[in-house]
Amino acid sequence: MKVVKFGGSSLADAIQLRKVKAIIEDDLERNYVVVSAPGKGVKNNHKVTDLLAMCHELSVHDLNFNEVYKIIENVFKNIVDDLVLDIDIDKILDDVKREIAKGASYDFVISRGEFISAQVLANYIGYDFVDAKDLIVFNEGVLDLVKSCENIKNILTKHDRAVVPGFYGLDEFGKVHTFSRGGSDVTGSVIASALDAEMYENFTDVSGFLVADPKIVKDSCPIGTITYKELRELSYMGAKVLHEEAIFPLRDKNIPINIKNTNAPHEKGTLIVSKCDYKNKNIVTGISGKKGFTVINLEKVNMNTEKDFFRKLTTVFESNDISIEHMPSSIDSVSVIVSDSYITPKINKVLEELKIYLNVDNISWERDISLIAVVGRGMINEKGVSSRIFTALANKGVNIKMISQGSSEINIIIGVETEDFEKAIEGIYTEFYKEEKNEG
Incomplete structure (x- = not known):
């Protein structure tokens, strides 16, 4: 049995829903389907979730949201009309509209895209509709995996085939609560975990992960197989195809994830696994990065002999609510790397506190x-x-500001000036994938 999730681009219009139906019917093991809200399509230029968020904003300010809601109505009515479905879409849409007008919560409102989308698809493919509110449980804003899995086993297994809306569940007070955006991925992974699925398939608009951002490296090679550890490292540095929280429910059960393309379903995509017994034919699996960091450099002779030095150092950042991204060090110096968004408004205060608290020689x-x-x-x-890596960057004229290797030995973090970001990635990619590039 497989659990399969379809993203917003796969559900944007009737054209895409026909593709979804064909994919499901192509494999009889695809028993449980999780859906996102419709994304942008041929007849709609906006994501339904964004439109719902705007409706809520207008409503809470006692402003008329009918014009925006009309766009949402048209998205679903066009799908129903084009597919000639026997579903009372007017009643479903009117009920949601009424709840918004009555002051429904933000989470409730933005979850309605998935709620309606799941009912439409269930009607189209002849599956049961099971509401996520009866399955997914949150406690103090955090997913309660144990209770969610219990609900899934008790309720969902009574349906041989079902469509479930992603993205939301209920909190401890019985109110609708949502994951962060893209959270339908997590709903699918929780269901796959609870049911001990053979595979969790995640269909989107790309054929899996690429080695590097195609906006930077044209015709970047696809990644055939990647481990959860590798994916975590790449996702942390900005590679986004799958919601990062979707990994955890599946990792310990060794349930693989297959990222596939709704528009090219027979392409292999990227298989994500807990362990891989064979090496990638390339030394490097993937390259990703993020901009917008500040480096604070501290120097102090015999720093390593002060037992409380690093405790004091981290205390300054903790007391200012600033997360430390990386902290490479040597015997008499340490560099602290933090996000610009956190440090910029507090830079002078933090520098002064570091001087006072650590009595450094230079900062x-x-x-x-x-x-x-x-x-x-x-x-x-x-x-x-x-x-x-050094040679590749030197050939591109890129100056390395810092380098750090993780203890797992599967990642190396490099700091460069932002103006060199794109050419640095290009240089590293070419160094490790030049044979594939030349063959292409």
């Missing part, structure tokens, strides 16, 4: 730093990886 800081993650299970015990 400096630098803005406009970008971090790049080079990730690969093939890097373990492979000699010369750092050297190849």
